[in-house]
Amino acid sequence: MVELFFIYFAIMIVFCSVMVVIGKNPVHSVLWMLVMFFHVAGVYLMLNAEFLAATQIIVYAGAILVLFLFVIMLLNLRDEIVSEHSVDGWPAGLAIALGFLIVSVLSLVGFTVKATGPWSIEEVSRVTHTKALGGVLYTEYLLPFEVASLILLVAIVGAVVLAKKRLKS
Amino acid sequence: MSIFEVIFQPGWVDTALKIGIIVIKIAIVIGVVMFHVAYATYFERKVIGRMQVRMGPMEVGPHGLLQPVADMLKLFFKEDIIPEKADKPIFYLAPIISLTAAMSALAVVPFYKDFMIANINIGLLFVLAMSALGSYGIVLSGWASNSKYAFLGGLRSSAQVISYEIALGLSLVGVMIMSGSLNLNEIVKAQAAYPTGLYAIPQILGFFVFVVAAIAETNRSPFDLPEAESELVAGYFVEYSGMRFALFYAAEYIGMILMGCIASACYLGGWTVPWYLIKILPFLKYVPGIVWFVGKVYFVIFCYYWIRATLPRYRYDQLMAIGWKLLIPLALLNILITGLLKLIF
Numbered sequence: 001m002v003e004l005f006f007i008y009f010a011i012m013i014v015f016c017s018v019m020v021v022i023g024k025n026p027v028h029s030v031l032w033m034l035v036m037f038f039h040v041a042g043v044y045l046m047l048n049a050e051f052l053a054a055t056q057i058i059v060y061a062g063a064i065l066v067l068f069l070f071v072i073m074l075l076n077l078r079d080e081i082v083s084e085h086s087v088d089g090w091p092a093g094l095a096i097a098l099g100f101l102i103v104s105v106l107s108l109v110g111f112t113v114k115a116t117g118p119w120s121i122e123e124v125s126r127v128t129h130t131k132a133l134g135g136v137l138y139t140e141y142l143l144p145f146e147v148a149s150l151i152l153l154v155a156i157v158g159a160v161v162l163a164k165k166r167l168k169s
Numbered sequence: 170m171s172i173f174e175v176i177f178q179p180g181w182v183d184t185a186l187k188i189g190i191i192v193i194k195i196a197i198v199i200g201v202v203m204f205h206v207a208y209a210t211y212f213e214r215k216v217i218g219r220m221q222v223r224m225g226p227m228e229v230g231p232h233g234l235l236q237p238v239a240d241m242l243k244l245f246f247k248e249d250i251i252p253e254k255a256d257k258p259i260f261y262l263a264p265i266i267s268l269t270a271a272m273s274a275l276a277v278v279p280f281y282k283d284f285m286i287a288n289i290n291i292g293l294l295f296v297l298a299m300s301a302l303g304s305y306g307i308v309l310s311g312w313a314s315n316s317k318y319a320f321l322g323g324l325r326s327s328a329q330v331i332s333y334e335i336a337l338g339l340s341l342v343g344v345m346i347m348s349g350s351l352n353l354n355e356i357v358k359a360q361a362a363y364p365t366g367l368y369a370i371p372q373i374l375g376f377f378v379f380v381v382a383a384i385a386e387t388n389r390s391p392f393d394l395p396e397a398e399s400e401l402v403a404g405y406f407v408e409y410s411g412m413r414f415a416l417f418y419a420a421e422y423i424g425m426i427l428m429g430c431i432a433s434a435c436y437l438g439g440w441t442v443p444w445y446l447i448k449i450l451p452f453l454k455y456v457p458g459i460v461w462f463v464g465k466v467y468f469v470i471f472c473y474y475w476i477r478a479t480l481p482r483y484r485y486d487q488l489m490a491i492g493w494k495l496l497i498p499l500a501l502l503n504i505l506i507t508g509l510l511k512l513i514f
């Protein structure tokens with residue numbers, strides 16, 4: 001049963017990703033991406049990672065993708081709907097895709113089917129995922145977590161500075 | 170293994186029974202909520218009418234009681250008009266997204282002790298995720314209609330919903346810290362065990378932020394700029410008619426009822442009554458919990474109407490300033506205070 005669900009999610013994720021890239025209408029592309037995010041959240045749910053699934057939808061679908069839509073709508077791309085491809089420059093794209101393929105094949109070699117640390121799927125579902133993730137993030141991985149939040153803060157300040165600069169000139 | 174063997178595995182009776190119970194629960198909840206949506210419109214017109222010294226609807230049935238039925242029949246039989254230059258698939262999809270998002274969030278609401286469709290650990294996050302999905306219905310309907318008014322309404326609304334979603338989420342963090350859970354059922358139970366019985370008293374700051382953000386999130390007056398009829402005709406759903414319009418309308422009212430349910434469960438004690446009230450008036454403990462829950466939801470919805478009849482609409486820059494410069498800092502302050510208190514006690 002679990003395998004059936006996984007096959008469904010995997011096929012839909014690949015299908016939606018392809019639809020995002022080959023779509024000619026940018027708004028339709030964003031919608032395919034939305035469907036894809038929901039299926040990625042479904043995969044997280046199957047791994048008992050319910051907190052990750054919810055934040056995936058809140059952050060990616062609720063904030064980032066809506067801002068995408070916003071920009072596309074404000075640019076009013078309706079005239080450009082007729083353009084042949086939404087993405088140009090295929091040689092660079094091909095190179096990047098091949099690079100990713102090599103990286104993923106290499107990482108597959110070091111992949112073990114069983115969970116190696118103390119956090120097996122059963123253990124996570126016993127403690128509940130939110131508690132497990134919070135506990136680990138704020139004790140074992142406190143420094144990387146704070147570094148990541150500092151980087152985000154720098155990005156926020158940078159965005160404000162850029163916006164202010166344009167206001168003055 | 171053939172399909173036949175998969176279905177008739179040992180234990181399939183249990184599985185079928187579980188699914189059957191869930192389906193029955195869904196049917197009950199949808200039926201009750203849709204009935205409430207119909208009569209929420211009636212009570213809105215009655216309450217606002219009374220506040221403006223009018224009678225409200227009086228013609229259909231005694232005291233206009235059958236008015237929602239007449240409205241529904243009218244909307245069913247109206248012509249479904251679709252603009253010629255609209256983006257058809259998205260135009261069809263937008264109201265469905267709105268309604269689906271609003272309805273699926275109802276799945277995690279504990280109407281009575283342990284009576285909820287889905288008892289999941291991340292109940293509150295699920296509600297926030299679904300309200301994030303709901304903003305797509307608004308943005309897409311504004312864009313797909315290919316009309317200036319709808320487009321402006323959609324843009325306004327999405328900016329508003331995204332801004333106030335942050336304040337809404339942050340205001341609920343105080344409740345999460347106090348109860349130590351994201352499950353709405355557990356939150357109500359933790360609340361009943363708390364000395365004040367209601368989180369609205371220690372979380373008064375968070376409750377204030379939640380109420381204001383909830384009004385803005387559901388696009389209600391005085392934050393109903395997306396549908397400001399004097400400027401935008403009707404905002405994002407101006408091109409919709411008949412049944413599709415009714416879907417948007419239903420989504421808005423379900424959103425209101427949902428916010429009432431969340432306020433009731435997270436701040437007002439859900440299906441429980443504070444212990445000191447029972448001590449003063451002992452007969453209160455014979456009142457079933459569902460009555461308390463529904464009563465609290467009605468109270469919140471009545472406040473929605475009250476605010477609508479009292480306050481004029483805000484300007485758009487004022488709306489954004491309230492959201493970003495007042496509500497979000499207040500919510501962060503509330504988290505800080507709650508966290509410190511939790512640390513000390």
